[in-house]
Amino acid sequence: MTVKKIGGWRQTSATEVYDNPWIRVTHEDVITPAGTAGIYGVVHFKNLAVGVVPVDEEGFTWLVRQSRYTLDAYTWEIPEGGAPVNEDPRAAAERELAEETGLRATHWEELLRLHTSNSVTDECAVVYVARGLSQGVTCHEDTEDIEIRRLPLTEAIAMAMTGEITDALSVAALFKLGLAWKE
Structure with a gap:
C-alpha cells in the first residue's frame, strides 16, 4: 500500500x-x-477562479447580479469566472470583465490570491483591481443571466459588510480593497 x-x-x-x-x-x-x-x-x-474589481476615476465600481444554480438564488458579486489553469490569470480576468460588463481597462493590479473553500476543494483564485476603464459591449455566455450595476465602491463594501454580498471571492476582494482605500 x-x-x-x-x-x-x-x-x-x-x-x-x-x-x-x-x-x-x-x-x-x-x-x-x-x-x-x-x-x-x-x-x-480544473479551472482557476478569477475576479475583477473595476474602479473608475470617480470611485465607482461595477457589480454583477446573476443566477447561481447551486443556491437557487440571484447573488451580487464582482465580475468573475473560470480560466484554464494554463491560461494567464490576468488575461482571463480581462476577458471576464469584458464579457460580463463590457468594460476594458488599461491598468491592472493583482489584489489577492486565495483558496475558495480549502476544507473540501483545491480551487485557487486570483483577483485584480482594474482602472483606466472604457465601456465596450458585453458578451454574456449562454449560462449567464446577468444584471449589471454601477455604484460607489464604498456602497459595494457596505453590501459585503451587511451580508447582501455573500460570494466569498467578492467579500474578500471588497474587504481588502476597502482596507487599502482607507490608507
Missing part, C-alpha cells in the same frame, strides 16, 4: 468517483493527524 503524506494526514488510497469538464471528485481513505482512520471527499477544480 502506497501512503501519501499530506501535512499531518496520511492518504492510504484515492479513488475518482466523479468527473466532468469542470471538476473531478475523489474519495480518499486517510489516517487523521490523531491516528484514526477516516475518509475525505475532495473536489478538484
Whole structure:
C-alpha cells in the first residue's frame, strides 16, 4: 500500500468517483493527524477562479447580479469566472470583465490570491483591481443571466459588510480593497 503524506494526514488510497469538464471528485481513505482512520471527499477544480474589481476615476465600481444554480438564488458579486489553469490569470480576468460588463481597462493590479473553500476543494483564485476603464459591449455566455450595476465602491463594501454580498471571492476582494482605500 502506497501512503501519501499530506501535512499531518496520511492518504492510504484515492479513488475518482466523479468527473466532468469542470471538476473531478475523489474519495480518499486517510489516517487523521490523531491516528484514526477516516475518509475525505475532495473536489478538484480544473479551472482557476478569477475576479475583477473595476474602479473608475470617480470611485465607482461595477457589480454583477446573476443566477447561481447551486443556491437557487440571484447573488451580487464582482465580475468573475473560470480560466484554464494554463491560461494567464490576468488575461482571463480581462476577458471576464469584458464579457460580463463590457468594460476594458488599461491598468491592472493583482489584489489577492486565495483558496475558495480549502476544507473540501483545491480551487485557487486570483483577483485584480482594474482602472483606466472604457465601456465596450458585453458578451454574456449562454449560462449567464446577468444584471449589471454601477455604484460607489464604498456602497459595494457596505453590501459585503451587511451580508447582501455573500460570494466569498467578492467579500474578500471588497474587504481588502476597502482596507487599502482607507490608507
